[in-house]
Amino acid sequence: MTRRAPRRTAVAAVVGLLAGALTGLLTGCGPAAEPAASPTTATPAADPQPVAAERTTIRIASLRGPTTMGLVGLMDDAAHGRARHDYQVTVHGTADEVLPQILQGQVDVALLPANLAAVLRARTVGTPAAVQVAAINTLGVLHVVEVGDTVSTLADLRGRTVYSTGKGTTPQWVLEHLLAAHGLDPTTDLTVQYLSEPTEVAARLAAEPGAVAVLPQPYVTVVTSQVPGARAALDLTDVWADAEPSSQLVTGVVVVRTQFAEDHAAAFDEFLADYADSTAFTNEHPDDAGELVAAAGIVPAAAVATAAIPGSHVTYVDGPAMRTALAGYYGVLRDADPAAVGGALPDDDFYYGADD
Template sequence: MKSVRKLSGILAAIMLFAFASGCQKTENTSSVDRTGSTPTINPIQVAALKGPTALGMLNLMNSDKETENYEFTIKSKPDEVVALLTSKSADIAAVPTNLAATLYNKNSSVKLLALNTLGVLYVLEKGDTIQSVKDLKGKTIYSTGQGAVPEYALNYVLEQNGLTVGKDVTVEYKTEHTELAALMAADKASVAVLPQPFVTTVTSANADVRVALDLTKEWENVNHTTLTMGCLVVRTEFLENNQPAVEQFLSAYKESAKKAVSDVEGTAKLAEEFDIIKEAVAKKAIPACNIVYIDGQDMKTKAIGFFNVLHQANPKSIGGKMPDENLYYINK
């Protein structure tokens, strides 16, 4: 009970991180100034999800050296960002990587600009018995994200290690990260798959819970591709009419992402300021959030490898088919 009470206090501070829809600040638009060689009549509209995919742009959002070229909107759910893109209320967006393929396969309305977040999924254990994936045999794993990347990633890693879900391993899914985190604290779940920052939330609240496996590393061990959870996309029409401005944004975003990694304390403060996540949790979670900036041919290679695995697991996860070459934006 002591762990539950301790955990509930932390969860109360960040439970809007991934799923909340009622936070006023989330729905507001944040403006940031930016100078550049390509003037635009209206600010470029940039959308992001309230989570790891937004962390890389925090320093850009906070920049005080620029002039109103960008307006940022932070949303809680992927479908809210999709609505902004389809209504042309957003020009550029940070979204789950598989969503880029889904949107493209629907009507070629977006292009993939860069990968910005690698895997953020971890296996947590209350105890010290899990040292490898094979040690999960015979166990019940609690997870979130059924029908989405977390399920496909977990199943793939298990299968590649000779474990079959339903036979060798039992997986039970919960709707919300907060629910699963509370179960671990209450000794009702001993093994769980959770994303950051909920990993940090649980391990900070309960010293008996540890990170047993990094699913990103386990994915790479069996596939030699990269588990990519987040990316930047642009509306195809906007790119065709504003390519220099898009290039300018990418350059600024790249520097912002680098600073997120190199200046964790400063970025953690911004995470709370922009209502993404509380500073104390962000400070511990950011180093494990795999914030990156990968574009060009390397982006394409990593994305194709990721999409191939998802397509084999469930074609619907990427819109029914492998996207063609035109999804990928590579400035030659």
């Protein structure tokens, strides 16, 4: 007679798998890493693009995770000599590694969390290190994940315990704003328990039948593939769109040093066009893009990257639409904690190319 393994043993096995799969997303605090050589099977552009501007070196700093998924086509073109400019991309583990490079003029373009771009603007406006935001590259990546089938709206969280990360940062502010929009007070109508790392949240989902959590992509993809009965119940990007139709939930943006954009306006605009094409490649060819994402060390496994791309809301939005989306989002963050956007909403000059 076969005996069923104790639940704690099964949980330990699942958590071990999750920890292994997620390790690459939790590390990377060392020196900047050059992107790994990418497969030659995925070729976003068959031929080099025509060059209107003088060929320019553009130094780009990015972060591991969804905010860089849309960049991999451009990175592959640069690695194989197809890019019309000299795109030098480094991928980093944390934003703390990138900010000094921007402030010291060591990089020209950076892919950063949206609120950090506003904070950086507040700290640098009127100085040689001043920055502008040029495009939105990632909408919301947060999802409500449950082990079960009881959550179809945020109102279903009443009386529940919800596990999350990000206390005192954007995940908390976004969740609390959306809960309030659904008539829920996070201090009385439900319990939100903030844990330090996504792996801890994953462990709770694996250990507790009926558990509910808020997780970002690509953790959502890993958890739903490894924890029996786990499913992505709500995409908070869609929930935000219903609650705040005049703005969007934004995760990542493209920031440029204002001096660089002024000195190399034509080349920078060509970079933005190439980046928009790269984003389209990621969304239209997720299998190929997933291979490149894994090769660049952005996500630890190609299959995870491919599966996570649709829920990561990789996008390219610039101009007035970018300003409208970000201004509304920043307004929500400012109301939650003014320090989240540097103390006040960014000035109009913050938005590159957004003049009406």
